[in-house]
Amino acid sequence: MDATFSFTVTEQQSGKNLLECLLPCIPYLSHEQWLGLTTSGLVQVNSVSVGEGYVVSTGEIVLYTVPNYQEAEVDTGWSLLWSNEQIAAIHKPANLPVNRTTRNVYNTLVQLLRRESPWSDAHLLHRLDLETSGILLIAQNNQVARQYQSTLSNLIKRKVYRAIVHGQPSWKNLEYECDLSTLPDSAIRCQMHPVEDGKGKKSQTNFKVIATCTEFSMIECELLTGRKHQIRAHLASLGHPIVGDKIYNHKGVFYLQRLERPLIDKDYDVLLSRHHLLHAYELTLNNLWQEGEDSIVIQDTAFPESWHKYLSLFTD
Template identity: 50%
Template sequence: MSEHFSLVFNLSDCLAVPDAGTLPFPLIDFLRLRLTPADVDRLPELFARGCIGIDNETVSAGFKLSGGETVCVSLPGHQEDDVDTAWRLLWQNSELMAVYKPHLLPVSRTTRNLYNTLISLVRRQTPYYDARLLHRLDSETAGVILLAKHASADRQWKPRLDQLIIEKVYHAWVTGIPLWQSKTLVCELSERADSAIRSQVYVVDGSDRKHFVKPRHSKTAFRVLYSEAGNALIECRLYTGRKHQIRAQLSYLGHPVVGDKIYGHRGYFYLKRIEEGLDATDFRVLGSRYHRLQAVELTLNIDGERVPIALPAQP
């Protein structure tokens, strides 16, 4: 966890669209758009303490930006978990952007991270300070994720997300090598009222439905792509989008995702992490510090045109 936290804004990236304002642009207005409400309230204190600088020189609240500077904001007392912040742009049009999210980078604020999240990074490293998530990936899952560049695009596309995203493909490294080359699993998924892990979902057992909470139909097509050292790389093509769908279904099939703390090892490492934390020995048993699941392809339908956005597979 970082003991000293600073935000850095490269103005050549942040002020590249017309609605950024007419230059020179007031620094305080720029910061109000990009800091949390709590830190906006602290701005007078931050300026007074010399915590806000332009090109390594402290400035006052009246400073105006010309567009080529680097802004640094130091946040005394603020701490965040160190995570991989190397997101990257994969595709964009005037309203949408598809980006790569690394493993372990949360998509939005958590109890530990306010700024080291995907949406915060996009908002402060691009002109799109009001970007919105159109869907989500688990913190440990990497890959392609779609964002709206601004609130009006979010209002336009989020209600039609099922029509916008017409295909989703993931790759998963799993424990063991399946006896099948391809398999389509159609089942109901649900949480259980008696589960030790509240967030875990299960394939519904029709003979014991009373313990399941709101079962939902799910369908995934699996295909073995490659195997080595007792593990296999599986292509997972989603036909529905349920919580933990791929992870729960692969575990049900006897091949949990490598590194999965909930669906591998009967959830032992998830509960241990909560109670006492995990060590290097635990991660060796898990096979990875994170579960090895990655969204590798989205196909969009934009005005009747198929737009595939693919991430090269990285076994």
């Protein structure tokens, strides 16, 4: 398929050659390929085709089309949960990257919103991991994003996730706290580990067991801090890794294996899910738009299909 992308020139990009700004957009396209797109009229600035030597200015809109574009298949079924005149809460499917990756540039949540929603300048206010489903908050334009990103804690009052984990915890409610950090000798560089002696960042999660069956439990997870992989790392360190977690379950062997080759059905039979079963379930916002009004509570009950067989196992 032919894919069309756009971006607005930032102050940092202003004064640079157009090709210099285009090169990072799709990493696998060479300078010569970008030059070919430009000379073919497939690159425009403010709806006008320009040459290779064009120098961009702040605020200009660059539009470019890549013929026969291909990338990894993802679930593009986002939906709107709530919105006002400035921000929106979006349902993100599992296995949809929120922003560009080395494998996906066109089909990311941000790009989908810019193409399919009324908000052609949508920006993320926070992030979810690739495989995590659920509520994601976005700003409807860059000006709103700049307004809220630096003071997000004033806007977001409470974040609650749900997870399907292995085993039955010995506790019903637990407030778990530890310092988290990567380890220099870890085979998985992005993996977070509990550390001591002040070498990591403080992390804190409130856990509550919602339901159990013989082999699995559903846990409610309230974030009190927002560290990388916090819920996944905490549950794994407690002996109850999330079902399908390639990094924090099975000693990370499937994550490392995927670096060498795509996982096959036999691998997923062991993992029990094609993605980890973590869902951003509830988001409570301080009502900054109507003084004296109650907080805004947003829920996402659209659990991915992979959850359904586990939900049917649980009894209160």
